Amino acid sequence: MSHQKLTTILSGSLLLLYLIINQFMDQPVIGQVLLIIAAITSGLPILWHALQALRFKVMSIELLVSIAVIGALFLHEFWEAAAVSFLFIFGAYLEARTLSKTRSSLESMIRLSPSTAVRLVHGISETVDVDELVAGDTVIVKTGERIPVDGIITRGIAGVNQSSITGESLPAEKSIGSEVYGTTIVENGYLEILTKRVGEETTYGQLMHLLEEAQEAKAPTQKFIEKFASYYTPTMIIAAVIVFLLTRDIRLALTLLVISCPGAMVISIPVAIVAGIGQAAKFGILIKGGEFIEKAAKVENIAFDKTGTLTVGLPEVNSVVAFSTSEDEVIRAAAQAEMGSEHHLAKAILHEAAKRGIVSDQQTEYQIFPGKGLISVSLNETILVGNMRLAEETGIVVNEFQQEKFTTMQSRTATTVLVSINGTLIGYIGITDKLRNNSLQTLQQLKKEGIQRIVVLTGDTYTSAHRTLGQLPIDEIYAELLPTEKAEAVRQLKQTGVTAMVGDGVNDTLALAESDIGIAMGQGATDAAIVTADIVILNEKTTNFVELFRISRSTVSIMKQNIILSVGVVFILLIGVLTKKVLMDVGMMVHELSVLAVILNAMRISGKHDIIK
Amino acid sequence: MEKRIFQLNQLSCPTCAKKIETVLKKTNGVEEVSVIFTSSKVKVEYNETLVEAVELIDKIHRLGYRVMESKKA
Numbered sequence: 036m037s038h039q040k041l042t043t044i045l046s047g048s049l050l051l052l053y054l055i056i057n058q059f060m061d062q063p064v065i066g067q068v069l070l071i072i073a074a075i076t077s078g079l080p081i082l083w084h085a086l087q088a089l090r091f092k093v094m095s096i097e098l099l100v101s102i103a104v105i106g107a108l109f110l111h112e113f114w115e116a117a118a119v120s121f122l123f124i125f126g127a128y129l130e131a132r133t134l135s136k137t138r139s140s141l142e143s144m145i146r147l148s149p150s151t152a153v154r155l156v157h158g159i160s161e162t163v164d165v166d167e168l169v170a171g172d173t174v175i176v177k178t179g180e181r182i183p184v185d186g187i188i189t190r191g192i193a194g195v196n197q198s199s200i201t202g203e204s205l206p207a208e209k210s211i212g213s214e215v216y217g218t219t220i221v222e223n224g225y226l227e228i229l230t231k232r233v234g235e236e237t238t239y240g241q242l243m244h245l246l247e248e249a250q251e252a253k254a255p256t257q258k259f260i261e262k263f264a265s266y267y268t269p270t271m272i273i274a275a276v277i278v279f280l281l282t283r284d285i286r287l288a289l290t291l292l293v294i295s296c297p298g299a300m301v302i303s304i305p306v307a308i309v310a311g312i313g314q315a316a317k318f319g320i321l322i323k324g325g326e327f328i329e330k331a332a333k334v335e336n337i338a339f340d341k342t343g344t345l346t347v348g349l350p351e352v353n354s355v356v357a358f359s360t361s362e363d364e365v366i367r368a369a370a371q372a373e374m375g376s377e378h379h380l381a382k383a384i385l386h387e388a389a390k391r392g393i394v395s396d397q398q399t400e401y402q403i404f405p406g407k408g409l410i411s412v413s414l415n416e417t418i419l420v421g422n423m424r425l426a427e428e429t430g431i432v433v434n435e436f437q438q439e440k441f442t443t444m445q446s447r448t449a450t451t452v453l454v455s456i457n458g459t460l461i462g463y464i465g466i467t468d469k470l471r472n473n474s475l476q477t478l479q480q481l482k483k484e485g486i487q488r489i490v491v492l493t494g495d496t497y498t499s500a501h502r503t504l505g506q507l508p509i510d511e512i513y514a515e516l517l518p519t520e521k522a523e524a525v526r527q528l529k530q531t532g533v534t535a536m537v538g539d540g541v542n543d544t545l546a547l548a549e550s551d552i553g554i555a556m557g558q559g560a561t562d563a564a565i566v567t568a569d570i571v572i573l574n575e576k577t578t579n580f581v582e583l584f585r586i587s588r589s590t591v592s593i594m595k596q597n598i599i600l601s602v603g604v605v606f607i608l609l610i611g612v613l614t615k616k617v618l619m620d621v622g623m624m625v626h627e628l629s630v631l632a633v634i635l636n637a638m639r640i641s642g643k644h645d646i647i648k
Numbered sequence: 649m650e651k652r653i654f655q656l657n658q659l660s661c662p663t664c665a666k667k668i669e670t671v672l673k674k675t676n677g678v679e680e681v682s683v684i685f686t687s688s689k690v691k692v693e694y695n696e697t698l699v700e701a702v703e704l705i706d707k708i709h710r711l712g713y714r715v716m717e718s719k720k721a
Contacts, residue, residue, distance in 0.1 A: 083712065084711075084712045087710055087711050087712050088667050088671075088711060090710075091670075091671040091674070091707075091710075091711070092674075093667050093670045093671055095667050126660075127660035128660070130660045131658040131659075131660040134658060134660070134686065135658050247687070247689075301685075302685070305685060305686045306686065308686075309686045309687075
């Protein structure tokens with residue numbers, strides 16, 4: 036049992052004993068002795084803390100409480116001396132307990148990393164400390180175990196619960212070649228994993244780092260209230276001195292000292308923010324700081340990048356047109372040019388090439404034209420893969436027949452990509468993307484929750500975007516935008532209200548940075564987007580947008596309630612003390628209760644269900 | 649310049665945070681201190697030629713708080 040707990044229980048029981056004796060026996064001396072012992076038991080640790088701080092020339096709350104308790108003893112107010120010091124340490128104990136509970140959801144995430152792993156060396160497995168693992172090691176993970184590293188599966192197949200990363204607890208099927216993440220759980224199966232990243236380098240490690248940073252970033256309201264609090268205590272001390280000099284009323288002056296701790300005020304905002312960030316984390320939403328909770332609560336406009344947010348972001352090739360060559364040749368050329376590109380259309384083309392068994396491993400150098408496409412140069416070929424704009428700009432001739440084909444293809448598919456070799460158009464590739472589940476419900480819900488305008492910013496053509504998104508309640512679609520134009524559109528939206536931008540790709544980073552609040556979405560989100568964004572949604576659930584705004588709004592309203600509560604209590608206490616309605620013991624109790632009240636109020640933000648077990 | 653994070657036992661009153669911050673800031677060689685009250689963490693940036701981590705830990709101890717873990721950031 037800790038020292039603190041012991042003294043709390045001891046002085047508490049002494050006080051209780053006093054109350055019983057006082058009630059049933061007429062023994063004032065015994066009662067007083069009990070009270071003095073209680074005051075000393077609980078008062079000494081407070082005094083010790085006060086003196087320690089004084090040695091460093093720092094004035095602390097403990098010093099003020101100590102002065103009040105000693106003063107009360109001199110005035111022979113034994114009950115008040117005992118009650119004040121007991122309530123102070125009991126309050127501190129309760130606050131520490133409840134506070135650690137608010138943080139429990141964050142802490143339970145930190146404890147997820149396994150401490151040992153099974154490493155496979157030359158066919159022999161050995162159990163080692165996780166810290167010993169390095170990139171290149173092969174580790175074995177069996178059913179029920181947590182994966183210790185980020186890596187690639189080299190053998191085996193398994194269903195993996197990735198809720199620690201994504202908040203999604205439905206197991207994902209993983210097999211040879213799949214990427215797996217540290218702290219995710221193998222629900223069933225057996226995996227051999229080639230280690231790519233360990234420790235703090237892993238996706239999970241980086242998330243934890245971001246979460247820690249998030250707790251530090253202070254919200255504007257917090258800065259304001261801290262400033263208020265930093266003036267409050269000195270003001271009260273001066274007030275106590277003045278009151279004493281004017282009235283010669285030591286009791287009144289001491290009571291003012293007792294209520295001069297701004298505990299509830301200082302704590303009111305940070306507890307709410309920690310609870311809000313923790314609650315969001317349960318859904319796989321990473322909020323990078325209190326400031327962004329406050330901003331998210333005020334969002335009026337949302338701009339979505341189309342691909343990967345409202346749509347699945349895994350587009351598929353659904354038609355190919357070839358001019359005086361084979362379809363396979365069109366795919367081969369496009370795939371070769373796009374090799375190594377992170378663009379979602381590139382992935383669709385490479386996937387199609389793999390499906391057709393087309394292999395291309397020529398070394399090429401390529402140049403990207405954001406929002407238009409790319410041109411790759413190898414030994415004997417210059418391949419262009421891009422939209423009509425890029426083709427026109429580079430002077431590629433599109434004849435009347437080809438133009439007609441283009442129009443029909445465009446009317447049937449979401450995106451039509453032109454492919455040319457050495458300046459000659461060889462064909463088109465049609466690519467479509469599907470809407471995510473719940474996209475419709477999410478947008479409807481967002482409108483219901485009071486979002487004014489929902490717009491879509493896309494590099495695709497208007498027809499293509501409209502074809503995919505037509506049924507959604509979207510106010511406007513801005514099409515064929517370059518990354519700088521996306522940022523410009525966000526800048527204009529900002530003039531009509533607080534604007535959030537949702538994106539996933541490198542081409543969204545400018546717009547994410549320009550927006551009031553940038554949200555990166557999906558496991559497909561690129562590192563650049565995750566770094567730039569203020570909020571990262573780690574899974575693919577569009578319903579999380581609604582959760583995000585709900586959580587931030589309720590956090591902000593809890594913050595407001597807490598400020599009103601803490602400042603209100605301080606004023607009522609002040610009036611009570613000055614009109615002599617509130618004495619030392621009640622003053623201390625109300626003060627401690629207000630601290631507990633703001634913590635408990637903040638805990639309402641977290642729901643009862645922990646997704647992460 | 650070295651950066652360290654100390655994990656303390658749960659801080660109960662926000663004024664403790666202020667106290668630790670003030671004391672560490674006054675220490676010669678310490679450049680930057682931030683105490684994260686809600687997670688009971690102290691982040692210090694200091695010139696390791698002027699002051700050692702043990703001295704900082706000792707100061708926190710003498711103020712009456714336990715340092716459970718100290719790691720380089």
